[in-house]
Amino acid sequence: MNNSEPSAVSLPLSQRAQRLSAPGTSSMRSKANALKEAGVNVVNFAAGELSFDACPIMKAAAADALATARNRYTPPIGLPQLRHALAQQVTQRCAVNYAADEIAVTAGAKQALYNAAMVLLNPGDEVIVAVPYWETFPTQIQLAGGVPVYVDTAADDYRLTCAAVQKALTPRTRMIVINTPNNPTGTVYQREELLGIARLAFAHRLWVVFDECYRKLVRAPHEHHNIVSLFAPLKHQTVLVDSFSKSHAVTGWRVGYACAPAPVIAAMHNLQGHTTSNPSSLSQYAALGSLMADAPHFTRQINAFLDQQLLAACTCLGYVDGIRCAPPEGAFYLFIDVSRKLGGRYLGTVIRDVDHLADLLLTEAHIAVVPGSGCGDGNSIRISYAVEREALVEGLTRFARFMSEIVAH
Template identity: 35%
Template sequence: MKISRLVSNIPGSETLALTAKVNELRAQGKNVIGFTAGEPDFDTPETIKEAAIDSLRRGNTKYTPVGGTMKLKEAVCEAFERDYGFAVSPENVIVSCGAKHSLFNLFFTLFEEGDEVICPAPYWVSYPPMIEMTGAKPVIVDTREAGMKLEAGMVARAITPRTRGIVINSPSNPTGMVFDRKELEEIAELCLRHDITIISDDIYRKIVFEPNEFFSVASISPEVAKKTFIIDGSSKTYAMTGWRIGFCIGDKDVIKAMERLQSQSTSNPVSFAQEGALASLVSDETAAIVEKRRKIFQQRRDLIVRKIREIPGMGIIEPGGSFYAFPSIDGYLDRFKDANAFTQYLIEHALVAVVPGVAFGAPDHVRFSFATSEENIEKGLDRVKEALASL
């Protein structure tokens, strides 16, 4: 059967082959340690689960408004005002089926053929294909030489008369880099001058390690906020990846247009998942759990960075947030063609699974997720060190 050109051009997930290999080895009884998870290894807090179960029991099993319930939108606004320092109203909010869906709706609403969208690399895997699907061109700006952080000078060089958008992701997947206010101000100033819309993917904003602090580009000034769309969601903060709840906050006319798009595709996000998300935003108990987990991630970050630095030929810039470590494997690229070959070697010889950097636009890096126990981090990195020493 003929597959449409649009869908034929969508790249398959690079990690699927990896997952298949890990499953095959595990089926053979081999104890593979996985560092590939893109989700917290913790469970969703009980209060949130109870809220969703209770909601189901109360018969909350019907359609909700397309862009989410008013109660949830109001809770998003309250949480937003608390954390970002300025107020938004429910008409600035749309709830979608995960932050990925929020981004998809936003890109489709804003961009089309002829547009260019600046996307710093290393990037989260889905930005470039999603931008391409709209017909727009992702303009990849490599930040590896600049310590993995986009600088205003790089943005200035990438801007053309066609530039319509820029993606900022802080803390970043896969690098863990966190922008500070000054760095963002320089970039935002360019965006204002050239009328560029900012997409700020803040999904890891609650997983930031001291002394770093989360600061969103939208908080710079009301002018910048007007040009910015915030992407957020329940997945990473509240360990709710399976619930599929994402938020987009921004200009009300664009939000309304996104609701039109959503009304002709998924309709509303799951009714009782919205009730769970509501509980996550208003519960003090849940906030305490989030903070406790943040500290655990910070300890794991310290451990994994120390263990990576013990491995000759690998270099890492300490991640300031998220749950990813993204070392370079420069010291091994004389023996491996690229990160894919390196990754295959680690699976076979160290029984350790990591994600090759190719998918993130950095073929000389690999991604370790530290959403796993300290014991696994100790053991896994020891195995990596040993396997590489025997090359």
Template identity: 40%
Template sequence: MELAKRVQSLTPSSTLAITAKAKALKAEGHDVIGLGAGEPDFNTPEYILDAAKRAMDEGLTKYTPAGGIPELKNAIVTKLNRDQELTYTNEQIIVTTGAKHALFTLFQVLLNKDDEVIVPAPYWVSYPEQIKLAEGKPVIVQAEEANRFKVTPEQLESAITEKTKAVIINSPSNPTGMMYSKEELAAIGEVCEKHDLLIISDEIYEKLIYTDEPHVSIAQLSDRLYDRTVIINGVSKSHSMTGWRIGFAAGHKDIIKAMSNMASHSTSNPTSIAQYAALAAYTGDEKAVEEMRKAFSERLDALHGWLTSIPGVECEKPSGAFYLFPNVMNTAKACGFEDVDSWVKALLDEEKVALVPGSGFGSPENVRLSYATSLEQLEEAASRIKQFVLKYQS
């Protein structure tokens, strides 16, 4: 039986693929260090676990409204006002089965066949694939490493056509960890206003920032930008709740209503217990979040130093998230490999260190390393990478 064309063109997630291979090698008894996973290594905080247990004990295990329970919507409204000074109503919020499904549903309700969405590269691997599933066209704009992987207004404007409907801004970014400043966002916003584009602002890493520069949502900058922005966020990264699958979208009520209608025919509702856990996450204190952020900051400083001591490795120090995205092309070539992908494969085979090739993010000269693991593991991984490089270059 022939499968639908929409899935025949899909590219498998490189992050999930490398994680699966690393787990398979571990299961065979190999001492594998996996730096591919995009999730915190901390457990979900205890007070959130307790809230989920209470929800089960109280029988809160039934269907909920497709767009999420009102209490959680209220908490998200409060969170957006507290953190970004943004004012929303419940009608402007949808709770989804993870931030990934918020994006998927948004593209489904937004795009008609051949509508274009501008995707700055390096990009999160699922953006182009989700756009294609909605019969849209991802238009990739390559952000320069010299500009800290951030797209410029000039680049953005040069990619706009009569079919352009939206642009994605991911700040802090997966895979680079780079973050747009208020001034940079304002300049991008001007272009979007000029050409009447929707802005999809993926802010899933907003709590994991390691500089004095605060996170800014483009929706904060003016009423006009607020009206044309859909914010995507969730508890997966901020509260180490990746498996709970709770995200949200905030935006114009007509868009949110359409997303809720679609959810009613697809997922029905996000898991009820997970919604009550997320409610606790957004209404509890953020001590655990700050402790996790501090641990990531310490790991970032250490791993960045270890990596940049390896011959040929060039690495901008990021502002947020929990990834490093070094350029290893010179290193790979000096080791005798044709490209970075083959260098990554050999590293996993020989030294049992799993990295994600940058090709999956639209940047084939780079690799993504997640520092969501212990300092001891990171130091050992860096040591193995250096040993691997020196062996091939000697």
């Protein structure tokens, strides 16, 4: 009688899972952390977060919530008082009325975007996405059964124009995604650009997902414009997505929100009730605290820091031949065109593509960057300049040295 254990059988993952890959930012961050754990001094330009401590008001509110044992479940889409406060704030800044039943609090903006895709898209629906894009946009669209329709914006200063949207429209178009200030390019859409797209979307009865997570981080003289505030009739076709992560330096706290018509929010409630349920209760109370006692000085402090960081970064990059980089108008990224370096040789090794370049920058120069291939642009890399000043200068010095050693093909 054979009592041996049966051999293990490797069961397949779903087709959906097999199509998924890790985000480029997470992948590069993991590689950088592995080198750090091995004792290597790595400068991490890949992480999309500020090198700031969290907003003091949010810290105090979270500590108070913890001390008073506010650690129970909340409704799936957020504390009623937080939704009410957010509705008031959005109403005030957009000059368009929003009610609490038009607000969903989510575990970061990423969940708000996912919810929007899942409750608004049917299989085969087309979604217009500007290239370069934040790589989560097309992935979530595909998870919902939608089809991303990519529009290259390089020739238009990385702006999705009304003419380009018109050209991309088909009978299957269901949605347009707009991200301003933009990740990865730093582009801030101008008033007339948004107004034109708003009118087009309204006329064609399209949904607009408007991601404005970096709205407080804009370099002067540029200004952020909200698409609903520019064209109020579009409110009933728009999902506004925002977050506390970037503006309050709390990326790990995972608290964002969506503003949309009440039936959309009700559908998000049902979906979120079966996925994460409520976002962290402590993070919600922290967000509520920041709304009840807003700290504009904290935002000014962040923007003053970013102004100085950008100046230092542009100074360092000015010494690097063979690259192109337009100064960003918002957010905190540099999107650098390195196409002239691709195909060149570094110490005899041919640089095959931008992913290979990013790997070499990490292993040889010990700096982590995000290859633009994950953003739909195989000619560029993304660097965050929101790191500490010493790391910024050291990392860009290494970058300049590495790039100078590439022999043109």
